[in-house]
Every structure is written in C-alpha cells, then in structure tokens.
Amino acid sequence: MTTTYDSVFARLARLAEDAQATVLVRCTGASSDRAVTTAQLLDGCRRTADALRAAGVGRGDKAVVMTRDACRLVTAVYALTSLGAVPVLIEPRAEVRRCLDEVAPGVFIGDPLAHVARRALGWGRGHVRTALVTGRAFPGQDRLLGHSLPLAVPDGDGPAPRVPEPRPEDLAMIAFTSGSTGQPKGVEYDYSTLAGQLTALDAVLRPAAGDVLLSCFLPFAALGPLLGLTTVAPQVDHLAPARTPPRRLVGPLLRHGADIVLGSPAVLGLIAGHCARHGLTLPSVRRVLSFGAPLRPRLVELLSEALPAGAEILSVYGATECLPVAAIGSDDLRALRTQPPPGQAGTCLGRPLPGIEACVLDADATGLGEIAVAGPVVSPGYHARPDATAAAKSLAGGALWHRTGDLGRIDDQGRLWYLGRKAHLVTGEDFTLTTEDVEAAADTAAGVRRTALVGVGPAGRQRAVLCVERAPGTPKGTVLAALRAVLGDHRHGRRIGTVLFHPRFPTDIRHNSKIDRARLAAHAAKYVSGGAR
Structure with a gap:
C-alpha cells in the first residue's frame, strides 16, 4: 500500500478552499x-x-x-x-x-x-x-x-x-527537546519530516469531518488546523501543566463537545480526577491520546469512568526527534496486564504505525537493546550539534535510523516493549535493573501514586532505591506493606535496597510527566547512608 504524504502547503491550500470553517478556538478561561x-x-x-x-x-x-x-x-x-x-x-x-x-x-x-x-x-x-x-x-x-x-x-x-x-529537504522548523533526559537539543524538521508527522498523526487521530480536538499541548495547536480539526487550546499553565486548574480543561472540553482529547498523563490525570470529584462525564469524547510518558493502568481506569462506552484511550509513543512512532489502546493494555506474555517485562507500546519501522540495536541474550526508528517521521539531525547527530543517526538499508536512547524489546507479534531509558539503568555488583520493569509493577501497589527507580553510587556498584509518591491520605505503613507484597512477587524485588518516600517528584517542564531522575537520585543519595526507609 502506498502512503501519500501531503505537504504543509497542500494542507494549507485545502484549508483555504473552505474559508469559513472554524478551525481554531482559543480558550481564555473556564467560561x-x-x-x-x-x-x-x-x-x-x-x-x-x-x-x-x-x-x-x-x-x-x-x-x-x-x-x-x-x-x-x-x-x-x-x-x-x-x-x-x-x-x-x-x-x-x-x-x-x-x-x-x-x-x-x-x-x-x-x-x-x-x-x-x-x-x-x-x-x-x-x-x-x-x-x-x-x-x-x-x-x-x-x-x-x-x-x-x-x-x-x-x-x-x-x-x-x-x-x-519549498523543497522537501528545506529546513522548516527547529524544536527543542524537553531536556528531561539530558541537555536540550534543537531538533531540525525539514518539510518532508513535517509531512510525514502529519500523515502519521492522521493515522492515530483518525479525524472525521467536524471533529473537535482539545489540545492540552501548546505546539500541537499549530498542527491541529493542518489536520482539518477544529482545535480548542485551553488555558494550560505551560510552565507547569500539572498545576493547571482542572476547570480550565474540563470547561472548554464540555462547552465545545470535544471528540478527541490530547495531553500528557499529568494533564489527563487532572481531567479524570476533576470528573471523579464532581461526578462529571465527557459524553462527546470518543478518543483520548496520552503522550509524553507511559500510561499507567490506574489512570486508564479513572479516565474510563468519565468516558462513554466505546471510547478509546491510546498511549502514543515517540520523541521530539520522531513523533509519533507507535500506539496501543487501553483494551490491549488491560489484556496484557491480565495475561502478560511469558518472559516479557516493562510496558507495551504497541506496533509501529504505517510507514514506520522499529528495531532493537545491540540486543543482549534476552533481546533487550536500544530502540531505533526509521520512517518519514524521523528528523534529519540536531541543529549545530554534529556530534549528537552522528551519535543518534545512521543510514542503513537506504533509510535514516534514529537511536531513541530508550531500552526495549520487540515481541513475536511485532509489538514494541519499553523498559526505560538507557541512561537510567541501575547497575549493582551482580545485577542490572531497568526502570520500567520495576516501576510498572510497583505502580500497581495500593496507595502508590507513582514510583521511580534510581541508582545511588558509582555505576556497577549502585544501590537500587525506589522513590515513592503516595496517594493523598494514605499512611506510609499501608503503602510499604502493599509495595512489599508487589515486589515480593517480582523477579527483581529483592534487589531494591531502599524505599524512600518523596512528596513530589521533579519532572520535565513540558509535560510534567517525565521524572527528572538525576535530581531525584541526588536527593536519594542524602538519605541512603542513614538507611532511610
């Protein structure tokens, strides 16, 4: 099957053909x-x-x-x-x-x-x-x-x-990475990259005529109209999205009858929590897209309570350098949680989208390695960073491949599994732990809001510390007991040397969903010597 990649300018020309259609609504408040x-x-x-x-x-x-x-x-x-x-x-x-x-x-x-x-x-x-x-x-x-x-x-x-x-290879835009996993870098998009991203987003969003998109990520407001969507941009606190008053999100969503909602887990959690507290439902929504961090089962269930029957919740995987790459629906996530494939760990990301290829580089005996991506969504390089470009980009089989820095596997059904960032491996004298393997299990413990595995000490001699955010009002003793039960059944549970409670994890500025593990590890190092638990 041949995929057609419409240019930005072809999409703008189509907009001009229907000049009176409303394509963008800017919300200035809750009302x-x-x-x-x-x-x-x-x-x-x-x-x-x-x-x-x-x-x-x-x-x-x-x-x-x-x-x-x-x-x-x-x-x-x-x-x-x-x-x-x-x-x-x-x-x-x-x-x-x-x-x-x-x-x-x-x-x-x-x-x-x-x-x-x-x-x-x-x-x-x-x-x-x-x-x-x-x-x-x-x-x-x-x-x-x-x-x-x-x-x-x-x-x-x-x-x-x-x-x-313009020519497809002309530089169209420079977008900086969030810096949550290292120094921010300017990602170059040429016009062919933007065309590929818009086509891939069409496949994920599956927009219908007259659809309304609630975009809780400001830069996406520039893409919504090009996808033919009426785009509602709520008044998100873009310097701290998780601190946005939920009424600023739910009010415009209900008022404009949004069909599609797009946001990070932190922002979607605000919407779901507000609906639960006030007994609200979201009858117009038929698709929710979560991006920026893994989508946890607890949030899926909370969102589902506010959505109509048949509504779909999708966890979308990608990065600034290649977005989107893969997607998986909440039904599949539930089924995999109930009956995980033998030997698989971490979080399933789903299959790559049409026209996108994924492979695992430098895989070990278990198939674990670094996820690399090729396809029209892959950016050509970093601006003024030739060393970073050389480290992340390579040509093979006539395609440009991007090394994501994410660890994962590909199962026998062609699905990607995410195990965490390569830079966040925790390595002790006789063990190596991936963050997502441990956290995906620990996050299911009662009373846990989320967890973060960090290593304290030099690589190869690290102590594994599990940092924990409690759900409001849950006693520490209750959470510890629940964690012991969950980790006791986990193959690497005994490697966790310390459980450390933290009031609120430091996160990235863009999504408030990616955990700043360097800062968290530095905080944890202050307590490990005393054996805090």
Whole structure:
C-alpha cells in the first residue's frame, strides 16, 4: 500500500478552499473563549507575513517564537513559514541562553514577559537583530523590548497568503527537546519530516469531518488546523501543566463537545480526577491520546469512568526527534496486564504505525537493546550539534535510523516493549535493573501514586532505591506493606535496597510527566547512608 504524504502547503491550500470553517478556538478561561475561522487565520497569516517582511525577516532567517497564546503562536509560525523563515520553538528554562547561542537566531518574537527575560538573562544576545513583541503595546516598549508585531485576529476579508512551495529537504522548523533526559537539543524538521508527522498523526487521530480536538499541548495547536480539526487550546499553565486548574480543561472540553482529547498523563490525570470529584462525564469524547510518558493502568481506569462506552484511550509513543512512532489502546493494555506474555517485562507500546519501522540495536541474550526508528517521521539531525547527530543517526538499508536512547524489546507479534531509558539503568555488583520493569509493577501497589527507580553510587556498584509518591491520605505503613507484597512477587524485588518516600517528584517542564531522575537520585543519595526507609 502506498502512503501519500501531503505537504504543509497542500494542507494549507485545502484549508483555504473552505474559508469559513472554524478551525481554531482559543480558550481564555473556564467560561470564555474566542473562535477563529479559516479565513481569519489565513488573512492573519498574510498580514503578519507582511509585517515580518517589513521588519526585515526573510527566507532562511531563524526566528524564536515564545508565546503562551495559541492564536499568536499559530499565526506567527504559519506567517514565518510562508516567508521561508524557520520558526524556533523552545520553552523558557534555565538552558535557554545556551540553546539560543547554538541556534543563533536573528529574530525573537514573543510576549512582553518573554522579552523581559530575553533582556535580563541574555537570551540570544549578540544574535537577535529583530525583536518583535506580541500583545498590546505600552509606552516605551520599542526602546525597552522591541517593536510591536500585531497578531490580532482580522476580519478575514483579505486573501490567503501566496506561498511558494519549498523543497522537501528545506529546513522548516527547529524544536527543542524537553531536556528531561539530558541537555536540550534543537531538533531540525525539514518539510518532508513535517509531512510525514502529519500523515502519521492522521493515522492515530483518525479525524472525521467536524471533529473537535482539545489540545492540552501548546505546539500541537499549530498542527491541529493542518489536520482539518477544529482545535480548542485551553488555558494550560505551560510552565507547569500539572498545576493547571482542572476547570480550565474540563470547561472548554464540555462547552465545545470535544471528540478527541490530547495531553500528557499529568494533564489527563487532572481531567479524570476533576470528573471523579464532581461526578462529571465527557459524553462527546470518543478518543483520548496520552503522550509524553507511559500510561499507567490506574489512570486508564479513572479516565474510563468519565468516558462513554466505546471510547478509546491510546498511549502514543515517540520523541521530539520522531513523533509519533507507535500506539496501543487501553483494551490491549488491560489484556496484557491480565495475561502478560511469558518472559516479557516493562510496558507495551504497541506496533509501529504505517510507514514506520522499529528495531532493537545491540540486543543482549534476552533481546533487550536500544530502540531505533526509521520512517518519514524521523528528523534529519540536531541543529549545530554534529556530534549528537552522528551519535543518534545512521543510514542503513537506504533509510535514516534514529537511536531513541530508550531500552526495549520487540515481541513475536511485532509489538514494541519499553523498559526505560538507557541512561537510567541501575547497575549493582551482580545485577542490572531497568526502570520500567520495576516501576510498572510497583505502580500497581495500593496507595502508590507513582514510583521511580534510581541508582545511588558509582555505576556497577549502585544501590537500587525506589522513590515513592503516595496517594493523598494514605499512611506510609499501608503503602510499604502493599509495595512489599508487589515486589515480593517480582523477579527483581529483592534487589531494591531502599524505599524512600518523596512528596513530589521533579519532572520535565513540558509535560510534567517525565521524572527528572538525576535530581531525584541526588536527593536519594542524602538519605541512603542513614538507611532511610
């Protein structure tokens, strides 16, 4: 079967054919929102492109876009793309200055607060020649922060932008990794990568005409319209998604009758918990996509209670460098939990999506090795990081393969199994433990919110420490007893040298779902010598 990969510009042209359809709704709170039609979106992109051109922005220019407003993000990204400029997406974090020194962007587009941080922290210093401020202007802004870039939604009476079709290999975007498993790196997407990702997302989302998507991840708001979806972007706290008031998520979901919900486990947990506390159901939802971290059974069950019969919950696997790769439904996850395949451990990720290949490199006698991925979703390299590109990318069989850094196996049915990050192996004098093998079991213990396995000490002589977040109101003794029962039945349970309770795990800024194990291990090291348990 031949798969057709529509370019970004072919998808934009289809949007222009139905210029009055609403494709983006930006929620400004739990009870108010603003709708943007296709005509308004395309007209806004044209006007913004004209303003950017007048400011000296042109083909090949790298432009940081740092705004928390979904409409402004979409308009700025589409307008830059129409000029042949390269949007650079990065979250505000401690490493921004180093990251932008690598990228050397000539343009910085952002909210006033982003420009204040740029000036104070030296983001892009020596590189940024054009500073453009979104939002309402204030006296002295040009002198203090930069010139205004009007991104207000126009009436939509003007024509769509005229966009020359780029070559598939042209650089389209740079998106930084979250930094949760190492230093953030700028991932290069060319136009063929974006086309492959959109086609793969079509296969996962399976959108129907008139579908409404609730996207709880801001950058995805730029992809939703290209997939033909009315995209609702709720007011998520993008610097700490897990601290978002749940009403900001559930209110827009119910008000707009979202058919598809996309978010990290942390955000989906907010929605499920809010529904459980208030006796709410989500009758319009027929598909939920979880991404950013493994989907645990407890969250699946909590979500299922709020969804109508027949609704599907999917756990999607991928990375900034290759997204999406594979997906598995909640029914299959339940069946595998009830009857796990003999000898398998960890979490099943499902089969690779159409057009995507996966293999396991450097496998040991049990088939455990590093997951590598090939296909149209794989990015060509890292920006200004040739060593990182050489370490992660290789050509074989006429395809570009990306080493994910994830450990896993492929079973006899072609399904991927995830065992944790290669960098997070815990190695003692006579044992090697993968994080997902232990945590997938430990997380099922009563009273446990989640667990994290870390190693304390030098590699090869580490002590295995299981850090535990308790469910609210659960006594430590109850949790310890439940953990002993679960780990007693686990083949590596006796290797756990210490159980350490932690009030809240440090996590990545992007999803609040990936655990920052380096920080957690440093915290655990302070207690191990005293035998804390």
